[in-house]
Amino acid sequence: MQGTDLLFSPLVAGRLRLRNRFMRSATAERLCRADGTPGPELAEVARRLAAGGVGLVVMGHTFVRPDGKASVGMSGLWRDDQIPAFAAVAAAAHEHGAAVALQLNHGGRQASPHLTGSELVAPSAVPLEPGSPVPRALSEGEIWQLIDAYAQAARRARDAGFDAVQLHAAHGYLISQFLSPHANRRTDAWGGTVEKRARFLWEVARAVRAVVGNDYPVLIKLGLADFIPGGLTLEEGLQVVGLASSMDLDLLEISGGAGPGNTRSNINKEEQEAYFLPWALAARQRTALPIALVGGIRSLKVMCRVVQSGAVDVISMSRPFIREPGLVQAIASGAQDKARCISCSLCSTRADVPTRCWVE
Template sequence: MSATQVPTSVAHLSSPLALRNGQTLPNRLMKSALSESLGAPDCGPSPELERLYARWATGGFGLVVTGNVMVDRRHRGEPGNVVIEDDRHIDGLRAWAQTFRGSGTPLWMQVNHPGRQANALVTKLRPVAPSAIGARVPGAVRPRALEDSEIRDIIERYATAASVAEAAGFDGVQLHGAHGYLITQFLSPLSNQRDDAWGGDAERRRTFVIEVLRAVRSAVRPDFAVGIKLNSADFQRGGFTEDESRDVVRELVAEGIDLIEISGGSYEKPAMLGAVRASTAAREAYFLEYAASVRELAGAVPIAVTGGFRTTAAMEAAVASAECDLVGLGRPAAVAPDVPRRVLEQGADAVRAGDVRVGLRSVLGKVIDLRQVDGALDLSWHTDQLHRLGAGREPDLDRSWARALVAMGLHNGPAAFRSKRG
């Protein structure tokens, strides 16, 4: 086969994708956000972070999205988060972005505020949230409700982070509106029970995310990409629904969003664990059916789906059918930083993820919720792989669940037993 010939089995995955801000992605495989926990003690980027991203820069992705960068050092999701409040770390951020110069792959920074999911090991203040309602997860602290002025300050913090990311040389930002973080907390009636301009009905609950998008857009150039990772639903009774999510998509598109990545669930109700419907299992992706349902609403805005993809055939079929425009790969990128090259150039028919579950299930299952621990352990195991890559080593697919469990507890304290996701 010649170097320029594209196998028919990956013809759609190999095709470029133009965004409406003028940016073009070279193919349809996206490295979805993974929380690396590799920030320096002063909350700036580290050499280990640069080393990790240098590996992904040569991996052949169409787009790479960083792990969540916090907008307020007083409220962080976990130890090792990078924080942008101003340009104090601009040199380190430039070095991080520079790892992708000349790669042909755009690098976007995911920006985030944890809200009530702030980690007690690194957040000494009481967590904040739309309402004073705690998350039902181990180690969670009941938050206090944000004042109007504080909400507006946080919105400006998102804009500042995006502006600094642009100045550092990143190609775009992704707002984290999934997995129970602050944007999600505003969207869900279970965590937002305000009766002012920021809550009270579905329209007012989505005001926060729309104002964040507007502030970010006004702070960056038109050709700087702004995307979002959005929950399809939070999968809890009385919570954020798919119909409400579709309304959010409609407004985001009208406001000029460049890319929507679909995910779902929260720390309280992880959506990518446990039993799935037969139709989901057959097509591998967890949120593909929902993504297809918003395809018409999104219009020219591409839809990415992350979670569950493992075979090249399923990835190619999802893009070929236009159910989604991009396939997000998270955990596979932790164990094979060159996974797109394996799929698009070397003919790999499947990708590995290294799924891990806690052992001693008959014993531990009597005292802990194995479903939550499995999710946290699996993500911790993959974070260990990222740390190996950041140290200049190769992934260790034989790393035991017990070693990952100990590392998880030491790193995160009580918050370890949440299934952290980027």
């Protein structure tokens, strides 16, 4: 199949059906009330992306418990009475034929104590950087409570009408902290070898599956390396890919970087695009899961090359859709062969206001 035809062809990814190969990678919209409940503005974001032709819209990371909130306006789904507000978001995406997923997260040591009023908790009492706040190490009982919080949030997302949930196992948040030898210095059953560090992810996936049932799609965004001294290495990340193959998941989105390293700036040449493609090629050797790739994908030429590589099934983008929610339609109609996003990343530096493009 020609690259463009492939991009616009439907995909069955495990239990998930997509109308095309374009995914909006989870992007914090910062549009929710202090308790995480969305208002009509969040549904409007979902509607515009779906109307713009995106096949799978992943809504921004959503805290599963109040102490996991990481930024102003972050969504949170931790009470059943929030389900109707989230249902409006899912319905808005469905009105225009897109599948929609909710990304589940807990900040761990990257939560914001100013916003949560709670103490920071993490696998071990290790700060992100020297001078950052020192979290308290979780007890075994607290780990199980957190696993249940992910499962209950997944149940609420399913009941709200989302087509899938995505486990956020990247960018230095709680699951990624358990995977990382920098953040996880535990010597019990939750730390040490890669298998033990992956146990939290494993148990979250198992608890989520038990609650949502056998027919419901569960996706993962996995960071394959941390880019910090003493952090997760690529070889370890690839081992986690192998382990994830037996977690009954439906789509593996590949990312990396504990913190801002996942979002490279000033992508203005084709060679700079799709910066995690070599990792996807390596991951393909370790898993049969459908793979989505995110990170700097901007031009139709590169999109075609990526889906024709044989490793990647879905093209995932974040910043381009902040500037142009209608980008997929613009490509489909032939009006554009490239995103207008200049990857300046100003959208992610102004973390205190609703997410927007500051250039357009």
